[in-house]
Amino acid sequence: MEEFxxxxxxxxxxxxxxxxVALGYTMVYGVLKLINFAHGDLFTIGAYLGMTxxxxxxxxxxxxxxxxxxxxxxxxxxxxxxxxxxxxxxxYRPLRKANRLSAVxxxxxxxxxxxxxxxxxxxxxxxxxxxxxxxxxxxxxxxFTVPGVRLLVIMASLLLMFALHSFIQRTxxxxxxxxxxxxxxxxxxxxxxxxxxISLVFLIGPGLxxxxxxxxxxxxxQIDFTMGWSYGLKAFTAAILGGIGNxxxxxxxxxxxxxxxxxxxxxxxxxxxxxxxxxxxxxILIIRPTGLLGERVxxxx
Amino acid sequence: MAFLELQNVCVRYGNVEALHGISMRVEEGEIVTILGANxxxxxxxxxSISGLVKPSSGGIFFEGKPLHTIHSFDIVKRGITxxxxxxxxxxxxxxxxxxxxxxxxxxDKQRSNTTLEWIFSLFPRLLxxxxxxxxxxxxxxxxxxAIGRALMGEPRVLLLDEPSLGLAPLLVRSIFETxxxxxxxxxxxxxxxxxxxxxxxxxxxGYVLEVGNVVMEDSAASLLANPQVREAYLGS
Numbered sequence: 325m326e327e328f329x330x331x332x333x334x335x336x337x338x339x340x341x342x343x344x345v346a347l348g349y350t351m352v353y354g355v356l357k358l359i360n361f362a363h364g365d366l367f368t369i370g371a372y373l374g375m376t377x378x379x380x381x382x383x384x385x386x387x388x389x390x391x392x393x394x395x396x397x398x399x400x401x402x403x404x405x406x407x408x409x410x411x412x413x414x415x416y417r418p419l420r421k422a423n424r425l426s427a428v429x430x431x432x433x434x435x436x437x438x439x440x441x442x443x444x445x446x447x448x449x450x451x452x453x454x455x456x457x458x459x460x461x462x463x464x465x466x467x468f469t470v471p472g473v474r475l476l477v478i479m480a481s482l483l484l485m486f487a488l489h490s491f492i493q494r495t496x497x498x499x500x501x502x503x504x505x506x507x508x509x510x511x512x513x514x515x516x517x518x519x520x521x522i523s524l525v526f527l528i529g530p531g532l533x534x535x536x537x538x539x540x541x542x543x544x545x546q547i548d549f550t551m552g553w554s555y556g557l558k559a560f561t562a563a564i565l566g567g568i569g570n571x572x573x574x575x576x577x578x579x580x581x582x583x584x585x586x587x588x589x590x591x592x593x594x595x596x597x598x599x600x601x602x603x604x605x606x607x608i609l610i611i612r613p614t615g616l617l618g619e620r621v622x623x624x625x
Numbered sequence: 626m627a628f629l630e631l632q633n634v635c636v637r638y639g640n641v642e643a644l645h646g647i648s649m650r651v652e653e654g655e656i657v658t659i660l661g662a663n664x665x666x667x668x669x670x671x672x673s674i675s676g677l678v679k680p681s682s683g684g685i686f687f688e689g690k691p692l693h694t695i696h697s698f699d700i701v702k703r704g705i706t707x708x709x710x711x712x713x714x715x716x717x718x719x720x721x722x723x724x725x726x727x728x729x730x731x732x733d734k735q736r737s738n739t740t741l742e743w744i745f746s747l748f749p750r751l752l753x754x755x756x757x758x759x760x761x762x763x764x765x766x767x768x769x770x771a772i773g774r775a776l777m778g779e780p781r782v783l784l785l786d787e788p789s790l791g792l793a794p795l796l797v798r799s800i801f802e803t804x805x806x807x808x809x810x811x812x813x814x815x816x817x818x819x820x821x822x823x824x825x826x827x828x829x830x831g832y833v834l835e836v837g838n839v840v841m842e843d844s845a846a847s848l849l850a851n852p853q854v855r856e857a858y859l860g861s
Contacts, residue, residue: 496729503715503726510713512677515701515730515778 329468331590332583337474337543339582340481344536345559346566346574347488348408348529354505354569355525357424361431362411363533364556365438370404370534371547372442378454389457396457397480397538404534405527412526417519435552442549450548453541477543484532485575492571501525505569561605567618576616581605626689628653628813629674629705629782633683634693636669643669645837646683651782656804656814658824658845660858661834667817668710670834671784674815675707676700687782702730704781708788710817712771716760720751723759723770727777737777744773747803765796772803782813789820801827821858825849833858 345367352360377396415434419427461472492498503511504521512518540555541547562581566573584604589597608616627650636644644666651657659667672678674685676697685692692700706727715723724744728737745752748769754762759770768788775783785804789797801823808814818824825831825845833841833854841854848854 496725499718499722499726500729502718506715506717507713509677510709510715511726512697513675513701513707513709513713514726514774515698515706516726517696517698 326468327590328587329466330470331586333470333474333478335583335586336579337477337481337582338586339562339579340478340485341536341539341543341555341578342559342562342582343575343578344481344484344532344539345555346562346578347485347571348533349560349563350566350568350571350574351501351525351529353563354571355501355508355522356416356427358416358427358431359560360411360416360529361428361556362415362434362438363529364552364559365435365442366404366408366411366530366552367533367537367540367555367559368442368547368549368552369407369438370400370537371541371551372446372451372537372549373403373534374400374538374541375451375453375547378457390459393457393459393542397535400538401531401535404537405531408526408530408533409523411530412523417522439549439552446549448549450546453545453547455545458542458545473543477539480539481536484535488528488532489571489575497521497524558601561602564615565605565608567615570615570617573615573617580616626686627651628688629815630686631670631674631683632686634670634673634680634685635682636666636673636678637681638678642681643837644673644680647834647837647839648683649832649839649842651813651815653781653813654808654811655830656808656816656828658816658818658821658828658831659834660818660821660824660831660848660854664836665834666837667834668786671707671709671786671815671817674700674705674782674784698730701778704779705784706775706778706780706782707784708768708771708775708786710786710790712764712767714759714762714767714770714774716758718759719756720759720762720770721755723774724751724755724777727774728779731777731779736779740777740779744776747776747806748773765792765800768792768796768800772800772807776807776812780812782815783807784815784817786817787819788816789818789823797823821854822849 348363349360352358374396377399381392381396411434415430416427419430459472459476462469463472463475492501500516500521503514503516504518508518558581562577563574565581566577581601585597585601588600592600629651631647631649633646633648634644635642635646659670661667669678673680676692680693687703687705724741731737750766751769751773754766759767762770772788788800797820804814805827816824816828825848828845831843831845831848832839
């Protein structure tokens with residue numbers, strides 16, 4: 325029972341991270357119908373920026389570690405958001421009217437560029453996240469001792485997802501994002517500045533992805549410059565699982581994938597966890613080709 | 626210069642020229658209809674006014690100021706909205722959300738609520754279905770929604786592209802009645818239609834487009850009586 329409970333929480337923590345990254349894929353796909361292959365590398369940049377900022381905030385010793393962590397977390401999200409926005413300007417906007425394949429090639433190029441940039445700046449070795457800032461408290465839940473960092477990661481990802489969901493569903497700008505995703509021309513006729521909405525999506529997606537990168541650093545304690553590839557692939561899987569382009573789908577897909585992975589590595593085999601995760605993806609896509617929450621829009625003519 | 630004026634507008638899609646230098650004028654308070662066969666350039670004309678396609682040469686002016694040099698969102702802000710061909714409602718959003726998006730450029734919530742009430746009085750069906758997803762509406766209801774959504778932007782000029790397409794005759798009549806009602810509220814209307822007879826009965830003036838050229842321009846009454854128009858577009 326204890327193992328199941330701990331693995332469930334572990335799955336939710338990892339799944340929350342997948343979900344945050346998956347949101348970036350799915351939102352960009354929603355408005356541009358483009359898979360942003362550089363998204364995983366933005367996540368890596370978030371992890372490295374978080375480490376650098378935490379290390380250099382060493383002098384802020386008088387502040388409580390959690391406060392420093394929170395401030396750095398917000399800074400990382402904002403900085404990576406900025407990188408994402410610049411990426412769109414430099415690599416995607418000039419190709420907006422070109423064919424789809426050009427943008428895909430540009431995305432792959434951007435991915436290689438970012439990955440190598442991180443490698444050249446930091447070197448091709450593993451980095452350990454600064455221990456001083458790692459929350460080491462524990463919490464008792466139902467008689468089980470749960471590491472505080474695990475709860476923090478789950479709470480942070482749920483909070484971010486809730487905030488995003490409210491923004492998309494309840495605000496005027498959120499409605500404009502949905503409208504652009506459904507029909508760009510019609511959105512233009514409403515007086516929506518589509519370029520601005522796309523820029524905004526390239527702020528939000530990478531912002532969440534960068535934050536997720538830092539969460540991995542804090543949760544596992546180590547990072548390397550290729551992490552964007554493996555997490556990106558998983559998150560992309562999660563986005564497909566939930567239905568690409570669908571925001572609640574990405575959240576559900578991420579959490580589900582995390583839990584499946586954690587439970588299968590605990591009860592079946594650690595080595596098979598990826599295979600099982602992808603097997604689930606294949607099974608779900610056979611039954612529901614549009615993903616769990618992906619819908620076919622019934623547009624009558 | 627007229628209220629809304631197109632001067633020698635050419636529009637190209639790649640290598641194909643869809644409009645070969647058309648000129649039109651619309652005075653404030655008019656209903657002007659644009660007639661023509663499929664592919665004559667009617668929709669392209671409306672899209673060029675809304676700024677979704679840009680003229681390769683020529684100019685479009687509203688109250689003497691150019692529209693062809695500004696962005697589509699600024700054109701909406703200037704008071705020109707469109708109910709596009711094929712309705713193009715946001716299918717996975719509710720009727721109310723669709724209507725609210727129509728007022729995207731406006732920031733006076735109270736006034737938008739008044740407009741919303743007016744639209745619900747024009748189209749009571751939309752009120753009944755306000756929380757339903759737009760994609761689940763019937764064709765006629767979607768057309769009402771598309772027009773209502775364009776009205777939410779409090780337009781001074783309303784561009785309607787084929788509002789009768791695919792609708793039952795009874796519904797067509799009621800939509801055209803509503804267009805007249807909208808016009809009586811002071812909204813200038815540019816109406817693209819296949820249903821030439823109904824459009825000419827409603828309009829003050831009309832233009833006839835043929836493969837990207839204006840071939841006729843006259844008062845609606847004269848066009849209705851014109852033997853060439855009767856043969857080509859009225860089927861008699």
